[in-house]
Structure formats: C-alpha cells, structure tokens
Amino acid sequence: MDExxxxxxxxxxxxxxEFENQLRQALVRRPAPPGLKRRILDQRNLRRTARxxxxxxxxxxxxxxxxxxxxLGGGLTxxxxxxxxxxxxxxxxxxxxxxxxxHALNEVKxxxxxxxx
Amino acid sequence: MARNWQPDFExxxxxxxxxxxxxxxxxxxxxxxxxxIAQDVFLELDSHITRIESPQHALFWLRRVAMSRSADALRRxxxxxxxxxxxxxxxxxxxxxxxxxxxxxxxxxxLTTLPEPQRAxxxxxxxxxxxxxxIAATLESPLATVKSNLQRGLKLLRAKAxxxxxxYVRPGKSLGGARADG
Numbered sequence: 001m002d003e004x005x006x007x008x009x010x011x012x013x014x015x016x017x018e019f020e021n022q023l024r025q026a027l028v029r030r031p032a033p034p035g036l037k038r039r040i041l042d043q044r045n046l047r048r049t050a051r052x053x054x055x056x057x058x059x060x061x062x063x064x065x066x067x068x069x070x071x072l073g074g075g076l077t078x079x080x081x082x083x084x085x086x087x088x089x090x091x092x093x094x095x096x097x098x099x100x101x102x103h104a105l106n107e108v109k110x111x112x113x114x115x116x117x
Numbered sequence: 118m119a120r121n122w123q124p125d126f127e128x129x130x131x132x133x134x135x136x137x138x139x140x141x142x143x144x145x146x147x148x149x150x151x152x153x154i155a156q157d158v159f160l161e162l163d164s165h166i167t168r169i170e171s172p173q174h175a176l177f178w179l180r181r182v183a184m185s186r187s188a189d190a191l192r193r194x195x196x197x198x199x200x201x202x203x204x205x206x207x208x209x210x211x212x213x214x215x216x217x218x219x220x221x222x223x224x225x226x227x228l229t230t231l232p233e234p235q236r237a238x239x240x241x242x243x244x245x246x247x248x249x250x251x252i253a254a255t256l257e258s259p260l261a262t263v264k265s266n267l268q269r270g271l272k273l274l275r276a277k278a279x280x281x282x283x284x285y286v287r288p289g290k291s292l293g294g295a296r297a298d299g
Contacts, residue, residue: 019275020243026221027228027244030142032134033152040130040159047160 124169130159133176136245137183143240144187145194146229154186180245181255184237191233220282227277235270238263 142151253260
C-alpha cells in the first residue's frame with residue numbers, strides 16, 4: 001500500500017488507478033465489535049418481550065373493555081325489560097280498575113233501573 | 118430460488134454486521150455512534166424481515182438503511198451543533214492497531230472530511246465495490262449526481278492527500294502519484 005510512485009509519472013490514469021487501489025485497500029470492511037451481535041440479539045429479545053407484554057396489556061384492556069361494555073349493555077337491557085314489565089303491570093292494574101269501575105257502574109245502573117220501576 | 122429462501126436473522130447479522138458497522142463508522146467517523154446505528158439497522162431488519170425476499174435483497178436493504186441512518190445521525194449532530202471532526206481528533210474512532218496501515222488510516226481520516234454526499238458515494242464505491250448505478254439505487258439519487266459526487270470526491274480526496282499526507286510522501290514522490298491538478 002505504501003508503495004509510492006514518482007510524481008512525474010506520465011500516465012495520469014495509472015496514477016488515478018493506483019490512488020483508487022490505495023483507497024480501496026484503506027476502505028476494507030472493518031470487523032464488527034466483538035459484542036455487537038450479542039447486543040443486537042439482546043435488544044431484539046428485549047423488544048420482543050416488550051412487544052409481547054404490550055400485546056398482553058392490550059388484550060387485557062380489550063377484555064376489560066368488553067366486560068365493561070357487556071355489563072353496561074346487560075344493565076341497560078335489564079332496566080329496559082324491567083321498565084316494560086312495570087309498565088305492563090301498571091297497565092294491567094289500570095285495566096282491572098276500569099273493569100271494577102265498569103262493573104260497579106253497571107250494578108248501580110241496574111239498581112237504579114229496579115228502583116225506577 | 119428466492120421464493121424458497123427463508124431469512125435467518127442471526128445468520129444475516131453474522132454475515133453483514135461488519136458491512137453495516139463499517140458503513141456507519143465511515144459515514145459518522147464515530148465508533149460508538151456506528152455501533153448504535155448498526156444495532157438500529159439490524160433491529161429494523163428484524164421488524165421488516167418478512168418482507169425480505171432474497172439474500173441480495175437483504176444486502177441491498179441493509180446498505181440502504183445503514184446509509185440512511187448514518188445520514189440521519191449526521192443531520193441530528195449538525196442540529197445539535199456538535200463538531201464531528203473535533204471528536205475524530207479526540208481519537209473517538211478506531212484504535213491504531215485495528216487499522217491496516219498508517220497511510221490507510223490517514224486516507225480514511227481524510228475521507229471523513231469530505232462533504233457527506235461525496236463521502237457516501239466513495240464509501241459505497243470503494244468499500245462495497247458498487248457500480249455507480251448500484252450506488253444511485255442505494256442512495257436513491259440520480260445516476261448523474263452519483264457520478265459527479267464520485268468524480269469530485271475522488272479529486273478532492275486526492276488533493277487533500279497531497280496536502281496532508283506529506284509525512285508519507287518520500288522526497289520527489291507523491292501518494293499514488295496523486296496531484297491536485299491531476
């Protein structure tokens with residue numbers, strides 16, 4: 001590499017080629033630091049573990065959301081059904097009251113008719 | 118063949134860690150930063166590994182991402198106002214025993230003083246032995262720009278070598294016959 005050529009060499013192409021060769025030799029790939037691969041694999045495992053944990057947390061959150069939504073939906077449905085049931089019962093009571101009133105009025109009407117005769 | 122190829126992450130790290138690390142080191146001139154970049158590049162490869170179709174694709178991908186991450190790191194440094202070349206002088210780089218020869222080491226140091234696009238083109242040309250077309254594809258630059266960067270970079274480096282490597286030039290001789298006007 002340190003073989004140097006005279007400055008006044010006529011062929012500039014040769015000079016350039018030699019300079020390029022020197023540059024090529026200077027720029028050979030360097031060996032990676034000894035621990036690089038281990039660090040990369042460690043980081044990869046850490047990331048995977050973190051990713052796994054974040055996925056678990058995500059699924060836990062989703063499950064919690066689902067349970068909450070189900071509870072809320074169930075509650076709302078129960079309330080709706082209960083209101084319907086109460087409404088139905090009230091309606092039945094009103095109808096019964098009307099029937100009783102109607103019956104009583106019919107009796108009064110019949111008594112009045114007997115008395116008028 | 119490529120369709121049957123299954124990427125093996127550990128094997129890819131084994132095969133290409135030297136290439137990625139060297140690219141990052143030569144672009145940033147900072148060993149620590151180069152290690153960080155190499156780590157990031159391989160971790161990114163891990164998350165994209167299902168999209169890698171062949172060994173050539175992996176090599177191309179790694180080169181492209183290593184160059185791009187190195188450029189990002191340099192940009193971040195510039196934004197932070199860190200003077201990169203002062204750090205080089207502080208011997209933050211390679212230990213002397215790792216270097217092939219003093220001349221090679223000085224040439225390598227001079228290379229780090231070139232403008233970033235010229236340095237990138239020269240590193241890919243002379244470290245990775247890529248053609249200008251391959252360099253253009255790797256750097257996602259026009260071919261004419263790459264050729265121009267190669268030519269200007271080489272000329273500038275020769276001129277710098279002429280000026281700075283006098284220690285290695287014997288009387289009456291010059292580095293590879295390199296001359297500033299040549």
